[in-house]
Amino acid sequence: MxxxxxxxxxxxxxxxxxxxxxxxxxxxxxxxxxxxxxxxxxxxxxxxxxxxxxxxxxxxxxxxxxxxxxxxxxxxxxxxxxxxxxxxxxxxxxxxxxxxxxxxxxxxxxxxxxxxxxxxxxxxxxxxxxxxxxxxxxxxxxxxxxxxxxxxxxxxxxxxxxGAGQRVKLVNNALFASHIGLLADAVRLWNRWGLDETALLDALQHGSSASRALAGVHHRGSVAAFAEATGAFVGKDVEVVRKVAAEDGGDLGALEAALDSLARVLRPAD
The missing domain is CATH 3.40.50.720 (NAD(P)-binding Rossmann-like Domain)
Structure with missing residues (x-):
């Protein structure tokens, strides 16, 4: 062509x-x-x-x-x-x-x-x-x-x-970003117990919570490292999906709390 x-x-x-x-x-x-x-x-x-x-x-x-x-x-x-x-x-x-x-x-x-x-x-x-x-x-x-x-x-x-391609991708990215946010909260829980994040990530790879998001975090070694490496791309797409949902008169439901957890990782000084 x-x-x-x-x-x-x-x-x-x-x-x-x-x-x-x-x-x-x-x-x-x-x-x-x-x-x-x-x-x-x-x-x-x-x-x-x-x-x-x-x-x-x-x-x-x-x-x-x-x-x-x-x-x-x-x-x-x-x-x-x-x-x-x-x-x-x-x-x-x-x-x-x-x-x-x-x-x-x-x-x-x-x-x-x-x-x-x-x-x-x-x-x-x-x-x-x-x-x-x-x-x-x-x-x-x-x-x-x-x-x-x-x-x-x-x-x-x-x-x-x-337009359907974009809508599928926005749902995909909202779920992906939300899982990173959930992982951030899981790691905070783990850290309160005084345990090493690497051990948790190694173990979860073999459990029912395994996913692409977890694989990416595991590869980078921590939630914070993965968020730093991908934040510019994930962050912009999260803003788009929030904007589109608001324009349609809706919200992201349970995804919102997970995305808020991700935002705390992307902007830890806030």
Missing amino acids: RLGFIGAGRMGRPMVRRLTAAGHEVRVLGRTPEAREALAGDGAQAVADTAGVADGAEAVLVCVFNDEQVRDICLDGPLLDRMPAGSALVVHTTGSPRTAEAIAARAAAGGVDVIDCPVSGGPHDIEAGRLTLFAGGADDAVARVRPALESYGDPLLHVGPT
Whole structure:
């Protein structure tokens, strides 16, 4: 496929490498000469502006840090205007489902399909081709981009219409973050008994409480170390899910207390 790519950072660059290795023609936005040189070394065609990414692309993939950046690129910038009719825009960034829906509404006027496709996993999962993808969008649009996404994604889960991918990811992240918060409270209990956190984490790996969150904490050695390493990513997604729930006139129920426990780990000085 002829692909454009915006956001070749911590997550995006290994995606680019997987795409080029699979034989796709990839044009990637590189804002500096040094970045463009590095991307060329990955087998991609590095371009200096959004027009170069979009022109002639069958699909453009966006993998930036937050929802505000997505809006800047897709709603305030020229990207959609330069994409050809019949192409697809894939947004990997976790954010508000309303952003995905707003982009889709605008893109429809130009005949561009929008797929919100947030991810679960890290760079090591991308390199191994096992990144989990939650895709929201029309059946035919998801089918068209599947060959590209399966270069680094397995499983690719089509979970519903545009916006559904973000909603699944927000629920996923709320549960993941809540489990870290629960682990923080469990460790506080354990510490009051004067026992070593490492021993607890080692033991829980073999119990019924084992989970991905626990595995990540165990790998880092403590809840505090894991929170420090992942706080920027987990924290921003927690804020999004709280905002979306409030906009819908609801709350997070029992998840709130666990997320508050996580917040105390992320901001221990507060």
